[in-house]
Amino acid sequence: MSRVVILVIDGLGIGAMPDAAALRQGDATADTLGHVLDVDPPRLPTLAALGLGLVHPHESLTEPLIPGARAGRSALGYPGADTFAGHQTMMGTDMNGVLPALFRDHIDTVASALRSAGHEARPLDGLPVLLVDGRAVVGDNLEADPGLSWNVSGDLEEMTFDEILGIARTVRRIAPTSRVIAVGGRGPEPILRSVRHGTGGTAGLDTPASGFYLNDGLQVVHLGVEIDHAAQLPSRAAEAGLPVTLIGKAADIIVCPPAVRRPAVGTVEVLKETRTALTRASDTLVVANVQETDLAGHQQDAPRYRAHLREVDLGLVPLLEAMEPGDHLIVTGDHGNDPTIGHPFHTREFVPLLHYDPANSPAPSALPDSATLANVARDAARTLGIPFTER
Structure with missing residues:
Protein backbone atom coordinates (compact mmCIF):
# COMPACT_ATOMS: atom_id res chain seq x y z
CA MET A 1 0.00 0.00 0.00
CA LEU A 99 1.26 32.64 -24.72
CA PRO A 100 0.82 36.00 -22.92
CA ALA A 101 -1.97 38.47 -23.74
CA LEU A 102 -2.45 41.98 -22.34
CA PHE A 103 -5.99 42.87 -21.33
CA ARG A 104 -5.83 46.20 -23.19
CA ASP A 105 -5.57 44.32 -26.49
CA HIS A 106 -8.81 42.42 -25.83
CA ILE A 107 -10.88 44.84 -23.78
CA ASP A 108 -13.47 45.49 -26.51
CA THR A 109 -14.00 41.76 -27.13
CA VAL A 110 -14.39 41.11 -23.41
CA ALA A 111 -16.82 44.00 -22.97
CA SER A 112 -18.94 42.73 -25.87
CA ALA A 113 -19.05 39.21 -24.43
CA LEU A 114 -20.07 40.50 -21.00
CA ARG A 115 -22.83 42.66 -22.46
CA SER A 116 -24.11 39.70 -24.46
CA ALA A 117 -24.27 37.79 -21.17
CA GLY A 118 -26.49 40.50 -19.67
CA HIS A 119 -23.89 42.56 -17.81
CA GLU A 120 -23.11 46.24 -17.89
CA ALA A 121 -19.48 46.79 -18.85
CA ARG A 122 -17.64 50.05 -19.35
CA PRO A 123 -13.97 51.04 -19.46
CA LEU A 124 -12.67 53.13 -16.59
CA ASP A 125 -11.49 56.61 -17.53
CA GLY A 126 -7.88 56.57 -18.64
CA LEU A 127 -7.33 52.87 -17.92
CA PRO A 128 -7.72 49.71 -20.04
CA VAL A 129 -9.85 48.15 -17.30
CA LEU A 130 -13.54 47.24 -17.26
CA LEU A 131 -16.02 48.03 -14.51
CA VAL A 132 -18.76 45.39 -14.67
CA ASP A 133 -22.21 45.94 -13.15
CA GLY A 134 -20.73 48.93 -11.35
CA ARG A 135 -18.97 46.68 -8.85
CA ALA A 136 -16.50 44.18 -10.38
CA VAL A 137 -13.13 45.13 -11.88
CA VAL A 138 -11.74 43.18 -14.85
CA GLY A 139 -8.15 43.74 -15.94
CA ASP A 140 -4.62 42.41 -15.86
CA ASN A 141 -3.28 40.54 -12.85
CA LEU A 142 -0.70 43.03 -11.60
CA GLU A 143 1.01 40.41 -9.44
CA ALA A 144 1.93 38.22 -12.42
CA ASP A 145 4.21 38.89 -15.33
CA PRO A 146 2.46 40.93 -18.02
CA GLY A 147 0.01 38.91 -20.07
CA LEU A 148 0.02 35.71 -18.02
CA SER A 149 -3.38 36.17 -16.40
CA TRP A 150 -6.40 38.44 -15.96
CA ASN A 151 -8.31 39.09 -12.76
CA VAL A 152 -12.02 39.56 -12.09
CA SER A 153 -12.22 41.16 -8.65
CA GLY A 154 -14.99 42.33 -6.37
CA ASP A 155 -15.59 43.43 -2.80
CA LEU A 156 -17.64 40.80 -0.94
CA GLU A 157 -19.43 43.56 0.91
CA GLU A 158 -20.80 44.72 -2.46
CA MET A 159 -21.43 41.45 -4.30
CA THR A 160 -21.35 37.70 -3.74
CA PHE A 161 -18.47 35.53 -4.82
CA ASP A 162 -20.85 33.58 -7.07
CA GLU A 163 -21.51 36.83 -8.95
CA ILE A 164 -17.76 37.44 -9.31
CA LEU A 165 -17.23 33.87 -10.48
CA GLY A 166 -20.05 34.16 -13.02
CA ILE A 167 -18.39 37.19 -14.60
CA ALA A 168 -15.05 35.38 -14.59
CA ARG A 169 -16.52 32.37 -16.38
CA THR A 170 -17.79 34.61 -19.17
CA VAL A 171 -14.35 36.21 -19.47
CA ARG A 172 -12.68 32.79 -19.44
CA ARG A 173 -14.63 31.63 -22.49
CA ILE A 174 -12.89 34.21 -24.70
CA ALA A 175 -9.62 34.87 -22.86
CA PRO A 176 -6.39 33.69 -24.54
CA THR A 177 -4.44 33.88 -21.26
CA SER A 178 -3.41 30.85 -19.22
CA ARG A 179 -5.60 31.97 -16.31
CA VAL A 180 -8.61 34.10 -15.47
CA ILE A 181 -8.71 34.51 -11.70
CA ALA A 182 -11.88 35.29 -9.75
CA VAL A 183 -10.97 37.21 -6.58
CA GLY A 184 -13.36 38.21 -3.81
CA GLY A 185 -12.28 39.97 -0.65
CA ARG A 186 -12.90 42.76 1.79
CA GLY A 187 -10.92 45.98 1.99
CA PRO A 188 -10.98 49.19 4.01
CA GLU A 189 -12.00 51.38 1.04
CA PRO A 190 -13.71 51.08 -2.38
CA ILE A 191 -11.69 48.86 -4.71
CA LEU A 192 -11.64 51.49 -7.47
CA ARG A 193 -9.13 53.42 -5.36
CA SER A 194 -6.68 50.54 -5.86
CA VAL A 195 -7.05 50.27 -9.65
CA ARG A 196 -3.93 51.46 -11.43
CA HIS A 197 -1.40 51.00 -14.22
CA GLY A 198 1.14 48.25 -13.75
CA THR A 199 4.34 47.40 -15.60
CA GLY A 200 4.63 46.38 -19.24
CA GLY A 201 1.36 47.97 -20.37
CA THR A 202 -0.81 46.30 -17.74
CA ALA A 203 -3.63 47.80 -15.70
CA GLY A 204 -5.97 46.35 -13.11
CA LEU A 205 -6.69 46.06 -9.42
CA ASP A 206 -3.63 46.22 -7.16
CA THR A 207 -4.85 43.37 -4.95
CA PRO A 208 -2.27 43.77 -2.15
CA ALA A 209 -3.13 47.50 -1.95
CA SER A 210 -6.85 46.69 -1.80
CA GLY A 211 -6.43 45.03 1.58
CA PHE A 212 -7.98 41.76 0.40
CA TYR A 213 -5.01 39.71 1.61
CA LEU A 214 -5.08 41.21 5.10
CA ASN A 215 -8.74 40.55 5.92
CA ASP A 216 -10.69 37.35 6.51
CA GLY A 217 -12.93 35.90 3.84
CA LEU A 218 -10.62 35.98 0.80
CA GLN A 219 -11.99 33.72 -1.95
CA VAL A 220 -10.08 32.84 -5.11
CA VAL A 221 -10.82 30.53 -8.02
CA HIS A 222 -8.36 30.04 -10.89
CA LEU A 223 -9.97 29.34 -14.27
CA GLY A 224 -7.32 27.94 -16.57
CA VAL A 225 -6.91 27.28 -20.27
CA GLU A 226 -8.43 24.14 -21.70
Missing part, protein backbone atom coordinates in the same frame (compact mmCIF):
# COMPACT_ATOMS: atom_id res chain seq x y z
CA SER A 2 1.28 3.47 -0.88
CA ARG A 3 0.23 6.96 0.07
CA VAL A 4 1.74 9.95 -1.69
CA VAL A 5 1.70 13.51 -0.39
CA ILE A 6 2.84 16.35 -2.64
CA LEU A 7 3.33 19.53 -0.62
CA VAL A 8 3.92 22.67 -2.68
CA ILE A 9 5.43 25.60 -0.80
CA ASP A 10 4.21 28.31 -3.13
CA GLY A 11 6.97 30.66 -4.26
CA LEU A 12 9.85 28.69 -2.70
CA GLY A 13 12.69 29.32 -5.13
CA ILE A 14 16.29 28.36 -4.41
CA GLY A 15 18.18 30.46 -6.95
CA ALA A 16 17.70 32.04 -10.36
CA MET A 17 17.47 29.86 -13.45
CA PRO A 18 19.91 30.78 -16.25
CA ASP A 19 17.18 32.55 -18.23
CA ALA A 20 15.69 34.46 -15.27
CA ALA A 21 16.92 37.80 -16.58
CA ALA A 22 14.74 37.43 -19.68
CA LEU A 23 11.76 38.35 -17.47
CA ARG A 24 13.54 41.23 -15.68
CA GLN A 25 17.26 41.97 -15.70
CA GLY A 26 17.43 42.19 -11.91
CA ASP A 27 15.91 38.71 -11.50
CA ALA A 28 19.28 37.19 -12.38
CA THR A 29 20.11 37.62 -8.67
CA ALA A 30 16.84 36.15 -7.36
CA ASP A 31 17.24 33.68 -4.50
CA THR A 32 14.04 33.46 -2.48
CA LEU A 33 15.24 31.03 0.17
CA GLY A 34 18.72 32.49 0.47
CA HIS A 35 17.54 36.05 0.88
CA VAL A 36 14.84 35.02 3.36
CA LEU A 37 17.41 33.19 5.46
CA ASP A 38 20.13 35.83 5.30
CA VAL A 39 18.56 38.00 8.01
CA ASP A 40 17.28 36.51 11.28
CA PRO A 41 16.90 32.99 9.84
CA PRO A 42 14.13 30.89 11.39
CA ARG A 43 14.86 27.43 12.71
CA LEU A 44 13.78 24.95 10.05
CA PRO A 45 14.98 21.63 11.47
CA THR A 46 12.39 19.50 9.68
CA LEU A 47 13.02 20.97 6.23
CA ALA A 48 16.75 20.73 6.90
CA ALA A 49 16.37 17.06 7.89
CA LEU A 50 14.53 16.45 4.62
CA GLY A 51 17.49 17.84 2.70
CA LEU A 52 16.76 21.50 2.05
CA GLY A 53 20.30 22.42 3.12
CA LEU A 54 21.66 19.85 0.70
CA VAL A 55 20.26 21.75 -2.30
CA HIS A 56 20.68 25.22 -0.80
CA PRO A 57 23.57 25.24 1.68
CA HIS A 58 23.06 27.70 4.52
CA GLU A 59 24.43 27.83 8.04
CA SER A 60 20.88 27.63 9.43
CA LEU A 61 20.13 24.38 7.55
CA THR A 62 22.64 22.04 9.15
CA GLU A 63 20.28 19.51 10.77
CA PRO A 64 21.38 15.89 10.05
CA LEU A 65 19.32 14.33 7.27
CA ILE A 66 16.88 11.60 8.24
CA PRO A 67 17.13 8.15 6.62
CA GLY A 68 14.94 7.95 3.54
CA ALA A 69 15.48 11.59 2.60
CA ARG A 70 16.65 12.46 -0.90
CA ALA A 71 17.03 16.02 -2.12
CA GLY A 72 17.56 17.72 -5.46
CA ARG A 73 16.41 20.72 -7.39
CA SER A 74 14.16 21.15 -10.40
CA ALA A 75 13.92 23.60 -13.25
CA LEU A 76 10.35 24.73 -13.83
CA GLY A 77 9.72 23.14 -17.21
CA TYR A 78 7.32 25.85 -18.40
CA PRO A 79 7.70 29.48 -19.59
CA GLY A 80 7.85 32.31 -17.07
CA ALA A 81 7.06 31.83 -13.39
CA ASP A 82 3.40 31.17 -12.72
CA THR A 83 1.44 29.27 -10.07
CA PHE A 84 -1.19 27.91 -12.44
CA ALA A 85 1.31 26.77 -15.06
CA GLY A 86 3.55 25.38 -12.33
CA HIS A 87 0.84 23.21 -10.84
CA GLN A 88 -0.43 22.00 -14.21
CA THR A 89 3.13 21.04 -15.16
CA MET A 90 3.55 19.33 -11.81
CA MET A 91 0.39 17.30 -12.49
CA GLY A 92 1.72 16.24 -15.89
CA THR A 93 0.60 18.79 -18.50
CA ASP A 94 3.01 20.36 -20.99
CA MET A 95 2.42 24.12 -20.57
CA ASN A 96 5.07 25.32 -23.00
CA GLY A 97 2.49 26.48 -25.55
CA VAL A 98 0.80 29.10 -23.34
CA ILE A 227 -6.43 21.21 -20.39
CA ASP A 228 -6.91 17.46 -20.60
CA HIS A 229 -7.32 17.09 -16.85
CA ALA A 230 -8.28 13.43 -17.29
CA ALA A 231 -4.66 12.75 -18.25
CA GLN A 232 -3.24 14.43 -15.15
CA LEU A 233 -1.97 12.63 -12.07
CA PRO A 234 -5.01 13.23 -9.78
CA SER A 235 -7.51 12.00 -12.38
CA ARG A 236 -5.34 9.00 -13.17
CA ALA A 237 -5.21 8.15 -9.47
CA ALA A 238 -8.98 8.56 -9.07
CA GLU A 239 -9.57 6.41 -12.16
CA ALA A 240 -7.49 3.70 -10.50
CA GLY A 241 -9.79 3.85 -7.47
CA LEU A 242 -7.47 5.80 -5.21
CA PRO A 243 -8.86 8.55 -2.98
CA VAL A 244 -7.56 12.00 -3.98
CA THR A 245 -7.53 15.08 -1.75
CA LEU A 246 -6.67 18.61 -2.92
CA ILE A 247 -5.84 21.11 -0.19
CA GLY A 248 -5.34 24.86 -0.13
CA LYS A 249 -4.70 26.59 -3.43
CA ALA A 250 -4.37 23.17 -5.08
CA ALA A 251 -8.13 22.78 -4.59
CA ASP A 252 -8.62 25.93 -6.69
CA ILE A 253 -6.32 25.25 -9.63
CA ILE A 254 -6.26 21.46 -10.06
CA VAL A 255 -9.31 19.87 -11.67
CA CYS A 256 -10.30 16.39 -10.53
CA PRO A 257 -14.08 15.98 -9.99
CA PRO A 258 -13.86 12.88 -7.75
CA ALA A 259 -11.36 14.54 -5.41
CA VAL A 260 -12.11 15.72 -1.90
CA ARG A 261 -11.44 19.46 -1.89
CA ARG A 262 -10.25 21.33 1.17
CA PRO A 263 -9.72 25.02 0.22
CA ALA A 264 -7.66 26.86 2.82
CA VAL A 265 -5.31 29.84 2.96
CA GLY A 266 -3.78 29.68 6.44
CA THR A 267 -0.53 27.72 6.56
CA VAL A 268 -1.35 25.98 9.83
CA GLU A 269 -4.74 24.89 8.48
CA VAL A 270 -3.22 23.58 5.23
CA LEU A 271 -0.70 21.42 7.10
CA LYS A 272 -3.38 20.20 9.51
CA GLU A 273 -5.68 19.21 6.63
CA THR A 274 -2.76 17.44 4.94
CA ARG A 275 -2.04 15.39 8.06
CA THR A 276 -5.73 14.50 8.38
CA ALA A 277 -6.01 13.47 4.73
CA LEU A 278 -3.07 11.12 5.09
CA THR A 279 -4.97 9.08 7.68
CA ARG A 280 -8.17 8.62 5.68
CA ALA A 281 -7.12 5.73 3.44
CA SER A 282 -4.41 3.11 3.03
CA ASP A 283 -3.94 4.12 -0.62
CA THR A 284 -4.26 7.80 -1.38
CA LEU A 285 -2.91 10.85 -3.19
CA VAL A 286 -2.81 14.22 -1.43
CA VAL A 287 -1.78 17.44 -3.17
CA ALA A 288 -1.51 20.48 -0.90
CA ASN A 289 -0.40 24.06 -1.47
CA VAL A 290 0.96 26.48 1.13
CA GLN A 291 -0.10 29.86 -0.28
CA GLU A 292 0.94 32.31 2.40
CA THR A 293 4.63 32.17 1.46
CA ASP A 294 3.68 33.36 -2.01
CA LEU A 295 1.50 36.13 -0.61
CA ALA A 296 4.41 37.32 1.53
CA GLY A 297 6.62 37.39 -1.55
CA HIS A 298 4.10 39.50 -3.44
CA GLN A 299 4.00 41.91 -0.53
CA GLN A 300 7.80 42.01 -0.39
CA ASP A 301 7.59 41.02 3.26
CA ALA A 302 10.60 38.86 4.15
CA PRO A 303 9.79 38.60 7.89
CA ARG A 304 6.33 37.33 7.07
CA TYR A 305 7.81 34.84 4.60
CA ARG A 306 10.16 33.58 7.31
CA ALA A 307 7.26 33.18 9.73
CA HIS A 308 5.29 31.06 7.27
CA LEU A 309 8.30 28.88 6.51
CA ARG A 310 8.56 28.25 10.22
CA GLU A 311 4.87 27.27 10.31
CA VAL A 312 5.50 24.84 7.46
CA ASP A 313 8.42 23.32 9.32
CA LEU A 314 6.39 22.84 12.49
CA GLY A 315 3.43 21.43 10.55
CA LEU A 316 5.62 18.85 8.86
CA VAL A 317 6.45 17.19 12.19
CA PRO A 318 3.07 15.45 12.76
CA LEU A 319 2.88 14.70 9.04
CA LEU A 320 6.16 12.81 9.12
CA GLU A 321 5.06 11.01 12.30
CA ALA A 322 1.99 9.71 10.44
CA MET A 323 3.97 8.30 7.54
CA GLU A 324 4.57 4.57 7.25
CA PRO A 325 6.79 2.36 5.08
CA GLY A 326 5.48 2.60 1.55
CA ASP A 327 4.41 6.23 1.94
CA HIS A 328 6.13 9.02 0.04
CA LEU A 329 6.33 12.76 0.72
CA ILE A 330 7.44 15.19 -1.98
CA VAL A 331 8.06 18.79 -0.90
CA THR A 332 8.66 21.28 -3.69
CA GLY A 333 7.81 24.74 -5.05
CA ASP A 334 6.17 26.04 -8.22
CA HIS A 335 8.42 29.09 -8.89
CA GLY A 336 10.27 31.71 -6.85
CA ASN A 337 8.91 34.85 -5.20
CA ASP A 338 11.87 36.67 -3.72
CA PRO A 339 10.55 39.13 -1.10
CA THR A 340 13.73 41.21 -1.35
CA ILE A 341 13.90 41.59 -5.14
CA GLY A 342 12.21 45.00 -5.28
CA HIS A 343 9.06 44.13 -7.24
CA PRO A 344 5.90 42.11 -6.46
CA PHE A 345 6.22 39.50 -9.23
CA HIS A 346 7.20 35.86 -9.22
CA THR A 347 10.85 35.12 -9.92
CA ARG A 348 12.03 32.42 -12.30
CA GLU A 349 14.05 30.15 -10.02
CA PHE A 350 14.92 26.54 -9.49
CA VAL A 351 12.82 24.90 -6.78
CA PRO A 352 13.69 22.16 -4.29
CA LEU A 353 12.64 18.54 -4.69
CA LEU A 354 12.66 16.92 -1.26
CA HIS A 355 11.58 13.30 -1.51
CA TYR A 356 11.07 11.34 1.70
CA ASP A 357 10.46 7.60 1.67
CA PRO A 358 10.43 6.01 5.16
CA ALA A 359 11.04 2.55 3.70
CA ASN A 360 14.25 3.75 2.08
CA SER A 361 16.60 3.21 5.02
CA PRO A 362 19.99 3.77 3.34
CA ALA A 363 21.81 7.02 3.96
CA PRO A 364 20.24 10.21 2.64
CA SER A 365 21.33 11.12 -0.85
CA ALA A 366 21.34 13.88 -3.46
CA LEU A 367 19.10 13.67 -6.51
CA PRO A 368 20.22 14.79 -9.96
CA ASP A 369 18.76 18.03 -11.28
CA SER A 370 15.34 17.64 -12.88
CA ALA A 371 14.54 19.49 -16.12
CA THR A 372 10.84 19.83 -15.36
CA LEU A 373 8.32 19.74 -12.53
CA ALA A 374 6.44 17.11 -14.56
CA ASN A 375 8.82 14.61 -12.95
CA VAL A 376 6.85 15.09 -9.72
CA ALA A 377 3.81 13.51 -11.40
CA ARG A 378 5.94 10.82 -12.97
CA ASP A 379 7.51 9.82 -9.64
CA ALA A 380 4.18 9.88 -7.82
CA ALA A 381 2.51 7.76 -10.50
CA ARG A 382 5.31 5.22 -10.32
CA THR A 383 4.92 5.00 -6.54
CA LEU A 384 1.15 4.57 -6.81
CA GLY A 385 1.46 2.03 -9.59
CA ILE A 386 -0.66 3.95 -12.09
CA PRO A 387 0.07 4.76 -15.75
CA PHE A 388 1.28 8.22 -16.61
CA THR A 389 2.44 10.07 -19.72
CA GLU A 390 3.13 13.81 -19.84
CA ARG A 391 0.85 15.59 -22.34
